Amino acid sequence: MSTFIQTLIVGLRLGSIYALIALGYTMVYGIIRLINFAHGDFIMVGGYTMIFTIPLILAAGLPAWLSVIFAIAVCALVGMGTELIAYRPVRKKGTGMTALITAIAMSLFLENLAQAIPAIGPNPKVASQIFSAGGISIAGVTMEWATVLTIVVGAAVMVVLYQFTQRTRIGRAMRCVSEDKEAATLMGINVNRTIVLTFAIGSGLSAIAALMYMAQYPKVYTTMGTLLGLKAFVAAVLGGIGIIPGAMPGGLVIGLVESFTTSYVSSSMADTFVFLILIVVLILKPAGILGKNVGEKV
Amino acid sequence: MPETKTPVLETRKLGITFGGLKAVQDFNIQIYQGELMGLIGPNGAGKTTVFNMLTGVYVPTEGTVILNGVPLNGRKTHQFVEAGVARTFQNIRLFKEMSVIDNVKAAFTKDVKYNMLDATFRTPNFWKAEREMTKKALELLTIFHLEDKAELLSANLPYGQQRKLEIARALATNMKVLLLDEPAAGMNEQETDDPTETAELLECINTIRDRFGIAILLIEHDMSLVMNVCERILVIDYGQTIAAGLPEEIAQNPKVIAAYLGE
Amino acid sequence: MKRSTTAKGYLLNTVVLAVAFIAFLALQNVMGKSGGFKLILAPCLWQCCYLIVLAASLNLVLGFLGQLSLGHCGFMAIGAYTAALLSLACERAGLYDDKSSPVFILILFGCILLAGILAALVGLLVGIPALRLKGDYLAIITLGFGMIIVNIINNLPFCGQDGLAQGSASASLYKNGLGFGTSSKVTFLWFALLVTLICLTMMFMFIRSKYGRAIKAIRDDEIAASASGINTSFYKVFTFAYSAFFAGVAGALYACANATLSTSSFAFANGGILNSTFVVVMVVLGGMGSLTGSGAAAVIMFFVNYQIKNGTWVALLPAAVQSIFAYPMLVYAIILIIVIMFRPKGIFGTYEFSLINLSRDIKLHHTRKAGEKAERKGVETHA
Numbered sequence: 001m002s003t004f005i006q007t008l009i010v011g012l013r014l015g016s017i018y019a020l021i022a023l024g025y026t027m028v029y030g031i032i033r034l035i036n037f038a039h040g041d042f043i044m045v046g047g048y049t050m051i052f053t054i055p056l057i058l059a060a061g062l063p064a065w066l067s068v069i070f071a072i073a074v075c076a077l078v079g080m081g082t083e084l085i086a087y088r089p090v091r092k093k094g095t096g097m098t099a100l101i102t103a104i105a106m107s108l109f110l111e112n113l114a115q116a117i118p119a120i121g122p123n124p125k126v127a128s129q130i131f132s133a134g135g136i137s138i139a140g141v142t143m144e145w146a147t148v149l150t151i152v153v154g155a156a157v158m159v160v161l162y163q164f165t166q167r168t169r170i171g172r173a174m175r176c177v178s179e180d181k182e183a184a185t186l187m188g189i190n191v192n193r194t195i196v197l198t199f200a201i202g203s204g205l206s207a208i209a210a211l212m213y214m215a216q217y218p219k220v221y222t223t224m225g226t227l228l229g230l231k232a233f234v235a236a237v238l239g240g241i242g243i244i245p246g247a248m249p250g251g252l253v254i255g256l257v258e259s260f261t262t263s264y265v266s267s268s269m270a271d272t273f274v275f276l277i278l279i280v281v282l283i284l285k286p287a288g289i290l291g292k293n294v295g296e297k298v
Numbered sequence: 299m300p301e302t303k304t305p306v307l308e309t310r311k312l313g314i315t316f317g318g319l320k321a322v323q324d325f326n327i328q329i330y331q332g333e334l335m336g337l338i339g340p341n342g343a344g345k346t347t348v349f350n351m352l353t354g355v356y357v358p359t360e361g362t363v364i365l366n367g368v369p370l371n372g373r374k375t376h377q378f379v380e381a382g383v384a385r386t387f388q389n390i391r392l393f394k395e396m397s398v399i400d401n402v403k404a405a406f407t408k409d410v411k412y413n414m415l416d417a418t419f420r421t422p423n424f425w426k427a428e429r430e431m432t433k434k435a436l437e438l439l440t441i442f443h444l445e446d447k448a449e450l451l452s453a454n455l456p457y458g459q460q461r462k463l464e465i466a467r468a469l470a471t472n473m474k475v476l477l478l479d480e481p482a483a484g485m486n487e488q489e490t491d492d493p494t495e496t497a498e499l500l501e502c503i504n505t506i507r508d509r510f511g512i513a514i515l516l517i518e519h520d521m522s523l524v525m526n527v528c529e530r531i532l533v534i535d536y537g538q539t540i541a542a543g544l545p546e547e548i549a550q551n552p553k554v555i556a557a558y559l560g561e
Numbered sequence: 562m563k564r565s566t567t568a569k570g571y572l573l574n575t576v577v578l579a580v581a582f583i584a585f586l587a588l589q590n591v592m593g594k595s596g597g598f599k600l601i602l603a604p605c606l607w608q609c610c611y612l613i614v615l616a617a618s619l620n621l622v623l624g625f626l627g628q629l630s631l632g633h634c635g636f637m638a639i640g641a642y643t644a645a646l647l648s649l650a651c652e653r654a655g656l657y658d659d660k661s662s663p664v665f666i667l668i669l670f671g672c673i674l675l676a677g678i679l680a681a682l683v684g685l686l687v688g689i690p691a692l693r694l695k696g697d698y699l700a701i702i703t704l705g706f707g708m709i710i711v712n713i714i715n716n717l718p719f720c721g722q723d724g725l726a727q728g729s730a731s732a733s734l735y736k737n738g739l740g741f742g743t744s745s746k747v748t749f750l751w752f753a754l755l756v757t758l759i760c761l762t763m764m765f766m767f768i769r770s771k772y773g774r775a776i777k778a779i780r781d782d783e784i785a786a787s788a789s790g791i792n793t794s795f796y797k798v799f800t801f802a803y804s805a806f807f808a809g810v811a812g813a814l815y816a817c818a819n820a821t822l823s824t825s826s827f828a829f830a831n832g833g834i835l836n837s838t839f840v841v842v843m844v845v846l847g848g849m850g851s852l853t854g855s856g857a858a859a860v861i862m863f864f865v866n867y868q869i870k871n872g873t874w875v876a877l878l879p880a881a882v883q884s885i886f887a888y889p890m891l892v893y894a895i896i897l898i899i900v901i902m903f904r905p906k907g908i909f910g911t912y913e914f915s916l917i918n919l920s921r922d923i924k925l926h927h928t929r930k931a932g933e934k935a936e937r938k939g940v941e942t943h944a
Contacts, residue, residue: 035697089902096696098905100629101845104700105897108838112891116884233701272712275705282698283690353788379790391785393778395850395911403771404778405789410771417770418763420571424770431771471790 005141007263008256012143015255016150017213021232022239022247023157024205027165030242031178031198032091034099037107038082040229042203044114045078046071046210047220051125064128065215071207079203080196082106088192107226114222124221127214146215153212154248157205162244174198178242227271231258234278240288249289253277304367306331306513307352307383307475312361313537314351321347322537325361329475329513334503336516336528336545340557344537345517346388349477352515353385354378366474380408382474386464386481388517392452398463399448402435405470438466441509442502458485458495462502469506475513476506482520496520500527525549533557570917577916578758586751603747604818609863610753611814614760616843616855618807623841624849625768626800627780629700632687632707634837636680636805638827640812642714644676645822666752673756673813680809681802683710688801692794707837708828715824746818753814760807765852765913767803776800777850838890842897848907853914858907865892 021043028036046068053067090102114120165171176184177194185191213228214220235254239246254274261270281288305328312325322344329335337345350356352363354375363370365381373381393401410431416424439445442462447455452463461481468476481503485495500523507514518524524531524545531548533541535557541548548554615637622630651668687706694702767773775796778786787793815835816822826835843862847854869875869889878886885891900907915922 035701086898086902090905094901094905097627097629097849098901100697100700101841102898102901104631104838104841105894105901108890108894109898112888112894116888116891118884230701230704237698266716268712268716272709275709278705279690279702282694282702286694286698355784355788374792374794375784375787376790376792379788384790385788387785387788391782391788393781393785395781396774396777400774400777404774404786404791407771407775407778408790408792412771414767414772417772418766420766428770467789 002141003263007259009141009143009147010262011256011259012151012252013147013216013255014258015235015252016147016154017209017216017228017251018232018235018254019154019248019251020150020157020209020212021206021228022236022251023154023161023244024202024209025229025232026236026239026241026244026247027161027205028198028202029236030244031174032087032195033178034087034091034096034103035233036082036202037103037229038110039202039206040225040227040232041107041110041114042075042079042206042225043210043213043228044220044222044225045110046075046207047127047214047224048114048120048125049074049207050211050214051127051220054127058128065211068207068211071210072204075203075207075210076200078110079199079206083196083199088195107229111222111225120222122222124219127218127220129218144216146212150212150216153208154251157208158244158248161201161205165244170194170197231271231274234274234281236288237278237286238281238288240291243288243290246288246290305329306366307515308364309352310362310364312348312351312358312363314347314356315359320537322351322534325534325537325539327515327532329515331474331513332507332511334507334514334516334527334529336518336524336531337534338518338524338531338548339534339540343534343557345534346479347537348534349385349479349517352378352477353383376408379471379473382472383477384468384471384473384475385477386461386468386479388479388483390457390460390464392460392464392467394451394453396452397449398444398452398455399432399435399439401452401463401467402438402470403431405467406431406434409472435470438469439463441469441505442466458498461485461499465502465506469510473512475515478503478514478516478518480517480519482518482523496523499523503527570915573917582751582754585754589747589750603750605863605867606750607746607753607814607818609860610757611811611818612843612859612863613856614757614807614811614814615840616847616859617761617764617852618804618811619840620844620847620849620852620855621764621767621776621800621804621807623844624851624855625773625780626776626797628692628695628797628801629841630703630801630804631700631837631841632703632705632710633804633808633840634827634835635687635707635710636684636808637812637815637835638711638714638824639680639683640676640809641816641822641827642812643679643809644672644813645816647672647675669749669752669817673810676813676816677806677809680812681806684802684805684808685798687805688798692797692801704837711824711827749817753817756810756814760810761852761856764807768852772796772800838897839893842893844907845897845905846900846907848909848911850911851907851909851913853912854907854909857909862893865889865896 021039024042025036025039028034028039049071050067053070054064057067058064086102086106087099090099094102115122163171165175173184173189173194174197176187176189177191177198181191184194231254232251235250236247237250238253239248239250254277257277258270258274261273265273285291308328309325313323314321325348327335327337337348339345347356351358354370354373354377357372365378365383368381370378370381370383393404396404410427412421412424412427415421416427436445436448439448442459442465444455444459444463444466447459452460455463461484465476465478465481482496482499485499503514503516504527506512516524516528528545530543531541531545532539533548533551533554540553540557541551543551615633619630619633622628648668651672656664656668687703691699691702691706775786775791778789778791779793779796783793828836839862843858844855846862847856847858866889869886869892875883875886912922
């Protein structure tokens with residue numbers, strides 16, 4: 001029984017992180033209809049930023065998690081930069097295919113750049129504890145506070161984001177751009193600025209995700225983004241890509257699947273199972289749990 | 299006038315509903331071999347939706363499409379084409395990165411009888427089939443006066459010729475019924491006595507009908523084209539048929555006039 | 562293309578290739594004695610061979626069919642392991658003793674062929690579900706399949722230290738029945754070149770046929786292709802499987818050139834040249850839609866990779882730049898970004914090299930460039 005509870009808790013821990021990452025993914029995809037392969041790498045950027053700023057924050061006598069503010073700023077800048085330098089020019093001149101290839105190239109570039117810079121370097125770095133240790137006890141197994149906090153933060157971000165896109169003017173502008181760019185332009189919306197803003201918010205979110213990740217898995221390494229990003233993408237697709245409320249259930253399911261596969265099947269097959277979910281979803285119901293199908297107009 | 303009593307293409311109570319919206323309802327049409335029929339109606343009436351159902355792009359939620367007595371429901375688009383229904387598109391869809399003649403040759407794919415072994419080892423079978431295909435493609439291009447542009451990139455053709463190429467490509471599928479979706483859209487209107495693009499198009503359509511003996515269903519906004527060339531006309535509005543008959547009758551039908559001019 | 566030109570073209574190509582091949586064999590006998598050739602040039606040529614086949618095979622799907630597949634290295638891995646396993650089995654069964662008997666050449670050929678066929682079968686299994694999707698989704702799903710395939714190979718019990726259930730389970734290092742030593746690489750270089758040539762010819766024949774036209778039509782406009790009677794599902798899956806066949810053959814050639822195999826070389830996150838992204842870089846650089854381009858880009862990228870890893874001039878660079886070269890994937894990512902942003906057509910665009918049309922093509926190229934120049938000048942004077 002305790003194995004089951006343990007596996008459940010690990011699954012929730014993983015899933016809450018995937019959900020946070022998926023929120024950013026799904027929001028950006030909803031607007032520009034492009035899988036930002038580099039999203040996972042923004043998390044890596046956030047992680048390393050905090051590695052470097054936590055000591056400074058602690059020295060100033062402030063709690064470690066405030067370093068997320070720096071991370072949000074850096075990630076937002078990197079995200080906006082990627083959009084302005086790489087995605088926008090290709091979106092204007094190129095096809096869907098070239099945009100996709102650019103996204104992959106950006107992801108590789110960020111990862112390998114981080115590896116090449118000696119200060120960041122190829123070896124993993126470990127962060128000091130961010131939140132206090134201990135947690136709540138369920139049937140003899142401890143669920144860390146950090147996990148609880150991640151789920152709470154995830155839910156809070158989701159609610160805030162959802163309200164933002166539904167109620168505020170900028171949020172509505174984002175939804176308009178995602179539906180029909182040309183119509184949005186005709187309505188007086190500055191499409192380019194909206195897209196940049198979307199990237200800023202999405203990338204800022206990945207910084208928060210990095211914080212919660214580091215709180216539970218203190219090791220940071222340059223390739224951490226790839227697999228995290230891919231699994232979060234599966235989570236976003238499962239919940240319905242482009243649909244913000246879908247990221248939470250999607251992320252939790254993926255986390256649970258990974259955890260249970262590791263416990264009861266084998267750890268090396270965990271990734272395979274996650275991808276199998278992706279394959280099944282994309283073939284049976286590509287719009288995801290909460291999504292609607294939209295075909296191409298002939 | 300119809301040469302046989304059984305229609306080549308017919309629909310019975312054809313309709314489609316998109317999430318509560320009845321885009322097309324109770325659509326019944328019979329087209330006979332060698333006939334030139336028009337499908338007209340105001341914008342948004344559902345004409346292209348009908349075409350999409352007639353070619354397998356949309357699956358109708360009610361009714362059937364019948365080609366030469368065989369119901370075609372549920373088949374995929376390329377199977378509709380194999381059965382004998384071909385179409386052109388409202389916004390021209392050419393294979394832009396391919397040459398003019400390759401666009402036409404691509405439509406021969408389903409009828410070309412050689413396999414991978416023939417292609418890999420360049421057997422005489424392969425060469426013979428390719429030569430035939432080139433010959434037939436050039437014949438089709440010649441109908442539209444495009445034969446000297448055969449090797450040009452199709453994206454480089456002027457608009458009017460792109461339209462004609464699309465029709466030539468559809469013809470290459472050896473269909474029994476040809477559906478033309480606004481073939482005259484974007485072409486120059488007839489202003490003087492000189493033959494213009496629209497008049498040329500008219501001539502081409504008539505030539506096709508006479509030469510290949512196929513049935514043609516035309517969606518068009520250009521009233522003069524429709525009245526001049528169609529033998530029968532069907533009018534739809536808001537997805538429902540409001541009138542059907544000879545051009546003269548349609549032109550005087552009060553319901554048709556109301557639909558176009560509004561009340 | 563007029564019949565007489567095509568026939569003349571084929572004849573010219575065959576003659577030139579035959580002459581070049583014979584010249585190569587003659588040269589090889591002489592140069593084979595030189596250490597430089599044995600140690601450096603021969604392995605390099607082997608690597609170029611399988612890179613060329615790999616790039617060209619992906620171009621079928623990426624350039625001609627217009628679909629982004631990121632799992633190509635899964636098929637290469639299947640080909641490599643299949644060829645290695647089969648040859649090991651043959652060796653243990655006593656079908657051949659040393660690598661110089663004529664029986665061996667037959668076995669070699671058989672192993673490579675079967676490696677390709679198995680890869681093609683897996684390509685079929687992957688393609689049928691995957692190709693129902695397009696664009697981003699297809700890319701991710703092929704990436705997923707690629708990872709799953711490599712993961713499965715890694716977990717196969719008979720991929721142990723000695724292979725074929727003679728070693729420990731789930732070790733990924735693999736003793737290779739094929740793995741040629743240095744001198745064998747020289748003696749069998751003609752084989753690698755021949756296989757490469759055959760593969761390129763097969764792919765070229767595929768493209769210049771109804772199959773090539775059908776997939777180019779699908780690439781340009783899938784709905785219109787369907788409306789022209791083309792069975793899009795069939796051609797998409799067929800091309801995918803066919804391309805997987807050649808990836809498998811490339812993998813088999815790779816297995817010949819290496820004494821041991823390791824699944825980590827095929828992983829997506831790996832910075833080496835066997836990951837799926839490197840292949841994409843080759844195809845994009847050479848030109849999506851040009852087999853010539855894929856071949857040229859493969860050689861160029863091989864050269865770049867070689868120089869980064871072994872160039873003596875690297876030590877002369879400032880330390881900061883040197884650290885970049887320690888991560889060749891960074892260089893490839895930069896190359897990819899530059900090509901996509903400034904010349905998305907790649908080096909050759911959709912041009913295919915043709916001996917018989919060479920002078921005509923060169924003239925055409927010059928007239929076009931002159932025309933563009935005149936146009937720009939005209940615009941400037943009028944502005």
